[in-house]
Amino acid sequence: MGNLVEPFPDSKLIGAIRAIKGLRDSFAIIHGKSCCHSDNLILSLMAGRQDDIRIIGSGIRLQDISVGGYRKLSIAIKSTYENFRPEIIFVLVTSFPTMMADDVDGIIDELKRDIPCEIRSINCAGHIGNMKDGYRDVLSCLEGYVGKNGKKERSVNLLGIKADDPNKDADIGEIKRLLSSLGVRVNSIILDGKLKDIRDSSKASLNLLFSEDALSFAEFMKDRFDIPFLRVSYPYGTGGTRQFLKDVSDALNLALNSEFIQDEEKRIKERLQGIYKYLQGIYGLSSIVVGEMERAIPFSDFLENELGIETHVFLRESGDQISLRRLIEEIRPDILFGSSLERDICKKYGIPIVKLFFPVIDELFITNTPYVGFRGTIGIVQKIINSIIGA
Numbered sequence: 001m002g003n004l005v006e007p008f009p010d011s012k013l014i015g016a017i018r019a020i021k022g023l024r025d026s027f028a029i030i031h032g033k034s035c036c037h038s039d040n041l042i043l044s045l046m047a048g049r050q051d052d053i054r055i056i057g058s059g060i061r062l063q064d065i066s067v068g069g070y071r072k073l074s075i076a077i078k079s080t081y082e083n084f085r086p087e088i089i090f091v092l093v094t095s096f097p098t099m100m101a102d103d104v105d106g107i108i109d110e111l112k113r114d115i116p117c118e119i120r121s122i123n124c125a126g127h128i129g130n131m132k133d134g135y136r137d138v139l140s141c142l143e144g145y146v147g148k149n150g151k152k153e154r155s156v157n158l159l160g161i162k163a164d165d166p167n168k169d170a171d172i173g174e175i176k177r178l179l180s181s182l183g184v185r186v187n188s189i190i191l192d193g194k195l196k197d198i199r200d201s202s203k204a205s206l207n208l209l210f211s212e213d214a215l216s217f218a219e220f221m222k223d224r225f226d227i228p229f230l231r232v233s234y235p236y237g238t239g240g241t242r243q244f245l246k247d248v249s250d251a252l253n254l255a256l257n258s259e260f261i262q263d264e265e266k267r268i269k270e271r272l273q274g275i276y277k278y279l280q281g282i283y284g285l286s287s288i289v290v291g292e293m294e295r296a297i298p299f300s301d302f303l304e305n306e307l308g309i310e311t312h313v314f315l316r317e318s319g320d321q322i323s324l325r326r327l328i329e330e331i332r333p334d335i336l337f338g339s340s341l342e343r344d345i346c347k348k349y350g351i352p353i354v355k356l357f358f359p360v361i362d363e364l365f366i367t368n369t370p371y372v373g374f375r376g377t378i379g380i381v382q383k384i385i386n387s388i389i390g391a
Contacts, residue, residue: 010316013040013124015134015213016092017055021048022163022191023142023198027086029076031058031069031104032094046361048164056080060096069102074111081115087195088118090138098125132213139191139217146221147199154252155187157204159218159229160211160294163192166360167371174373178241181260182249190214206251208232211294234295235372236380237302238265264374271378278385283308286331290314290324290338291357299337299356307381321345335388352387
C-alpha cells in the first residue's frame with residue numbers, strides 16, 4: 001500500500017470554531033454526528049488552551065434521520081445556557097442535519113422566548129465553504145453588537161489574529177509593546193476577548209488588519225463608524241518590524257520612535273554576535289515555507305532578506321499535501337517551516353521542521369518568547385538553529 005497523505009482540514013466548521021474560540025463568553029454547539037464534534041473537540045484541545053473548551057455536540061445519530069434533530073438540538077441549547085450562561089450561543093450546522101432539512105432557525109426562534117441570550121446559526125456543511133468562510137460568518141454575526149462609542153485617539157483594534165495561532169499570547173504581547181513605543185494602545189483584539197470588546201471596538205481610531213479573513217468586518221466598521229483600516233503584515237524580523245511601525249505611525253500621523261528602534265536593533269545584534277558561526281552555517285540553506293498567505297509571505301521575506309535562507313513558499317490556499325510532497329522531492333530543502341501537518345512528511349525525507357503556523361498540536365507555547373517583532377527575531381533564529389542541530 002502507498003503512503004497515505006492527509007489533506008489539510010480546510011473546512012468551514014473549523015474556521016467557525018477558530019473564531020468562536022476567540023470570543024470567550026460564547027459557546028459552540030456542533031449540530032451533527034458525534035464524529036464532527038469529537039474531531040473538532042480534540043483539535044481544539046491540542047491546538048489551543050485546554051482550560052477554555054466551549055464546544056459541545058447535539059448528539060445526532062443515524063437513527064435520527066427519520067425524525068430529525070429537533071429534540072436533541074433543543075436539549076443541547078437549553079443545557080448549554082443552564083450550565084454555562086454564555087452571552088451568545090452559535091449553532092454550527094453540519095452536513096448530516098442539512099441533508100435532513102432540520103429547521104434549525106425555527107428551533108432557535110422557539111427557544112429564544114425562554115433563553116435570555118443570543119443564539120445564532122451558521123451553516124457549516126462540508127461542501128459550502130472553507131476555514132476563511134467560517135471565520136467570516138462568525139464575524140458577520142457579531143457586526144450588530146458593535147456599539148456607537150466616541151473614538152479614542154491613538155488606539156487601535158487588532159483584527160484577524162486567531163485565538164489558536166501558535167504562540168499567540170506572546171506575539172500579541174510583543175505587538176502591544178511595539179505599539180506602545182508610538183504611544184498607541186490596543187483597544188480591542190478581534191477575536192481574542194469577550195463580547196464587550198466587540199461592543200467597544202468602535203472606540204478605536206484605526207483597525208489593523210492582519211488577515212483577509214477579517215476584511216469584511218473591517219469594511220463594515222469603516223462604512224458604519226468611519227474607522228479606517230490598515231492592512232499590515234506580521235512583523236517578522238527587524239525589517240518587518242520597522243516596516244510595521246512605519247506603516248502604523250504614518251496611518252496615525254505619528255513620529256517614529258527612532259531611539260526605541262535603535263536600542264532594539266542594537267540588542268539583537270549583540271545577542272547574535274555570540275553565535276555568528278551558526279549564522280554563517282545557515283546562510284544559503286534552501287527551505288520551504290508552508291502556511292497561509294498572511295504569515296508565509298512576510299516570514300519568507302524575513303528568511304531571505306535577513307538570514308540569507310532561500311525560500312520556496314507553498315500556500316495552503318493553493319495546494320494540497322500531494323503537491324507539497326512533489327515540491328519537496330523537487331527542491332530537497334534543507335529545512336521546512338510549517339505546522340504539525342508536515343511532521344510525518346519531513347520525517348520521511350529527513351528534513352528538519354520548524355512549526356510556526358496553525359495547526360501545531362505537538363508542541364507547547366507557554367513562555368513569553370514571541371515569534372514576531374524585535375524580540376521574536378532572536379527567538380526564531382534560536383529555534384531554527386536548534387532544529388537543524390538536533391535533526
